Amino acid sequence: MPDPEKITINVSAVDLGKIDLLVQESLYANRSDFIRTAIRNQLDKHSLEIQQSVTRHSYVIGVLVYNKVDFEQYRSRGERIKITVVGMLHLENDIPVRLAQEVVESIQVRGIFHASEAVKAALADRMK
Numbered sequence: 001m002p003d004p005e006k007i008t009i010n011v012s013a014v015d016l017g018k019i020d021l022l023v024q025e026s027l028y029a030n031r032s033d034f035i036r037t038a039i040r041n042q043l044d045k046h047s048l049e050i051q052q053s054v055t056r057h058s059y060v061i062g063v064l065v066y067n068k069v070d071f072e073q074y075r076s077r078g079e080r081i082k083i084t085v086v087g088m089l090h091l092e093n094d095i096p097v098r099l100a101q102e103v104v105e106s107i108q109v110r111g112i113f114h115a116s117e118a119v120k121a122a123l124a125d126r127m128k
Helices: 013-024 031-045 047-057 068-076 097-103 117-126
Strands: 060-066 081-091 104-114
Touching: 013 031, 031 047, 068 097, 097 104, 097 117, 104 117
Parallel strands: 060 081, 081 104
Antiparallel strands: none
């Protein structure tokens, strides 16, 4: 599993204090544990809506990795790909910009997109 992504959130002083009280009472190990648990609970609460959206948009859920060989195979078949992923898309650093431009028709990532800066820049106009 890839390293977790760090995000920044803003919460009121009162809400933060309440979280700290729960941590103090050993209900959670720390603030991050509380926030991760709250996020998972909300995602569970909305699992039907998430599944409907995944189905409607044909998303892949998880980690999707492509390398130069994968892209060369698509190009040799004359195929262009539409990448839709919930989770992480990782385009290996061995993928040349030109090859990425020839193969990728569109990209929609709900989560994390890892690729070289050159490939990201070259595909920026194809991202939704």
